[in-house]
Amino acid sequence: MRTPPGVSSKDFSSALRQFEQAVGEQWVLTSDEDMDTYRDSYSPFWHEDEEPVPSAAVAPDSVEQVQQVVKIANAHKIPLWTISTGKNLGYGGSAPVLSGSVILDLKRMNRILEVNDKDHYALVEPGVSYFDLYRYIHDRGLRVMVDAADPGWGSVLGNAIDRGGGHTPMRDHFDAHCGLEIVLANGDLVRTGMGALPGAKTWQQYRYGFGPYVDGIFSQSNFGVVTKMGMWLYPQPEAHMVATVSVPRHDDLIPLVDIVAFLMNCGIIPSTPPFAPPLFSGPPGDPALCALRARPDAPSTQELEQLFQRKHLGYWSVDLPFYGPVNVLAAQWEYARERFSAIPGATFQEGKLFRFPLDPKELEQVPNPVLLGVPNLAIFGIGGPRSQGHLWFSPIIPMTGEAVFEAQKVFADAYRELDLPVIAAGQTFFGPASNYPRCFLILFGFPVEHDIAKNRKNRAAFKRLVQIAAEHGWGEYRTHTAFMQTVSDVYSYNHHALRSFNETIKDAIDPNGIFSPGKCGIWPKHLREAKS
Numbered sequence: 386m387r388t389p390p391g392v393s394s395k396d397f398s399s400a401l402r403q404f405e406q407a408v409g410e411q412w413v414l415t416s417d418e419d420m421d422t423y424r425d426s427y428s429p430f431w432h433e434d435e436e437p438v439p440s441a442a443v444a445p446d447s448v449e450q451v452q453q454v455v456k457i458a459n460a461h462k463i464p465l466w467t468i469s470t471g472k473n474l475g476y477g478g479s480a481p482v483l484s485g486s487v488i489l490d491l492k493r494m495n496r497i498l499e500v501n502d503k504d505h506y507a508l509v510e511p512g513v514s515y516f517d518l519y520r521y522i523h524d525r526g527l528r529v530m531v532d533a534a535d536p537g538w539g540s541v542l543g544n545a546i547d548r549g550g551g552h553t554p555m556r557d558h559f560d561a562h563c564g565l566e567i568v569l570a571n572g573d574l575v576r577t578g579m580g581a582l583p584g585a586k587t588w589q590q591y592r593y594g595f596g597p598y599v600d601g602i603f604s605q606s607n608f609g610v611v612t613k614m615g616m617w618l619y620p621q622p623e624a625h626m627v628a629t630v631s632v633p634r635h636d637d638l639i640p641l642v643d644i645v646a647f648l649m650n651c652g653i654i655p656s657t658p659p660f661a662p663p664l665f666s667g668p669p670g671d672p673a674l675c676a677l678r679a680r681p682d683a684p685s686t687q688e689l690e691q692l693f694q695r696k697h698l699g700y701w702s703v704d705l706p707f708y709g710p711v712n713v714l715a716a717q718w719e720y721a722r723e724r725f726s727a728i729p730g731a732t733f734q735e736g737k738l739f740r741f742p743l744d745p746k747e748l749e750q751v752p753n754p755v756l757l758g759v760p761n762l763a764i765f766g767i768g769g770p771r772s773q774g775h776l777w778f779s780p781i782i783p784m785t786g787e788a789v790f791e792a793q794k795v796f797a798d799a800y801r802e803l804d805l806p807v808i809a810a811g812q813t814f815f816g817p818a819s820n821y822p823r824c825f826l827i828l829f830g831f832p833v834e835h836d837i838a839k840n841r842k843n844r845a846a847f848k849r850l851v852q853i854a855a856e857h858g859w860g861e862y863r864t865h866t867a868f869m870q871t872v873s874d875v876y877s878y879n880h881h882a883l884r885s886f887n888e889t890i891k892d893a894i895d896p897n898g899i900f901s902p903g904k905c906g907i908w909p910k911h912l913r914e915a916k917s
């Protein structure tokens with residue numbers, strides 16, 4: 386039997402028996418077969434001893450059971466790695482940072498406690514997936530929309546607590562939450578915001594409650610186990626439409642982004658506008674474009690500009706998603722067009738207008754129903770059938786065209802320097818995304834292989850990319866468990882003052898260091914001392 390680090394077999398066996406008494410024998414898992422299901426299918430340590438694997442998993446069904454499990458773990462100093470639905474692919478799956486941790490699996494806690502379509506919010510447990518929430522809303526004909534991450538099987542709560550993002554006006558998922566319930570390391574139960582007021586009538590309406598606003602310290606952290614979360618939902622809109630703006634020249638990206646940023650900051654574009662990189666904005670079957678897409682080197686700007694002009698295609702394009710009443714949406718689009726007309730040669734295309742509730746036949750034709758609040762798993766087509774998975778390298782850069790050009794150059798050079806596998810069009814000409822307000826998120830899919838030598842090389846390259854990004858003032862918004870330390874190391878202002886602050890909190894509220902050791906570079910005191 387594998388045991389958590391520093392815990393004797395005898396102690397561990399005794400703790401497992403107590404877990405069984407707390408949650409039922411069948412919900413404490415220790416077999417190799419069961420542990421395999423908690424490994425990261427996209428692990429960059431495939432076939433290597435360093436792959437972090439859990440020693441056991443325990444799956445409570447209620448808050449009271451979570452409290453009991455936590456108290457037992459605390460008494461035996463057993464590290465717990467918390468997951469909600471554990472589908473964190475690209476960022477570590479269900480696997481812990483510290484090998485031998487026990488997975489605290491909250492999938493069974495999958496109750497939708499409330500969906501309110503007058504005040505537009507939901508109150509959910511950790512195991513509720515986007516699919517669950519969508520079905521609940523759909524079956525009852527409630528007039529609210531779900532904002533899902535691309536993989537619809539993920540947890541509404543787990544994704545939000547990891548600060549994931551979606552596409553509609555509620556796309557910044559942590560920002561959309563309102564009110565948490567948390568089990569602390571000593572087993573205490575805390576409710577944040579108005580939830581601290583017994584009998585509060587506004588737990589899911591007013592975020593801040595009274596005194597310090599602590600919710601943030603429970604996101605991307607290892608300070609507690611979140612057992613309930615309120616989420617604001619977007620009222621079901623009357624309609625949705627995506628309109629496309631294309632501009633003819635390479636340098637037009639600068640005014641294009643400026644205008645998009647202005648419109649987003651004003652609230653006129655209410656959600657994530659994806660920018661299409663030049664090679665992807667043209668028709669997929671076009672022979673000249675296909676030839677360029679297949680080229681291993683990056684075609685020059687001049688070559689692309691000439692080709693696109695000949696074909697009357699935009700060099701850059703951006704899709705603007707609008708949601709709301711039909712006449713408001715029309716006015717927003719009209720105003721946006723007026724602003725973009727300042728760019729000579731800008732062209733405009735209106736997409737299909739969808740009216741809610743959606744017609745199921747119409748929905749079948751939609752390539753990405755996530756934009757319409759309908760979760761699905763279509764995203765797993767990326768990378769093609771031979772893909773063995775990927776990690777996300779995901780730096781945040783300023784929302785300006787100049788920053789995009791700089792990042793393109795820096796990362797294209799880095800890819801060459803690091804001899805990274807594919808300088809595919811999508812990687813050198815990435816499309817900056819705006820899942821979070823006021824900045825761009827760049828997502829590089831970083832290949833995972835079932836090949837030790839390649840993974841070793843790629844891990845070193847990933848670390849180097851984190852360094853290069855930091856040298857340019859760009860930091861990751863989130864990262865795979867394998868690189869949490871690396872990323873935490875570059876957030877080093879004033880001799881790591883922020884990390885020291887987090888460690889102070891950690892030591893105070895989780896002195897035995899039982900919650901997710903190493904998460905986001907935060908280690909409990911005894912493991913910090915052992916490492917130094």
Ligand SMILES: Cc1cc2nc3c(=O)[nH]c(=O)nc-3n(C[C@H](O)[C@H](O)[C@H](O)COP(=O)(O)OP(=O)(O)OC[C@H]3O[C@@H](n4cnc5c(N)ncnc54)[C@H](O)[C@@H]3O)c2cc1C
Pocket residue numbers: 467468469470471472473474475476477478479491511533534535536538539540541542543544546547548549550551609610611612764765767901904
């Ligand atoms: C092809 C592809 C596309 C993707 N697209 C997106 C996307 O559009 N948007 C996006 O955000 N992500 C995306 N991801 C990343 C990831 O798959 C999703 O974010 C997924 O929703 C996360 O898994 P989960 O919801 O099951 O969360 P979990 O794995 O359950 O949790 C995520 C992390 O949060 C912490 N945590 C979870 N629950 C709790 C709790 N109750 N208390 C304390 N801490 C907790 C844990 O550390 C856990 O590791 C994508 C991944 C892939 C492979």
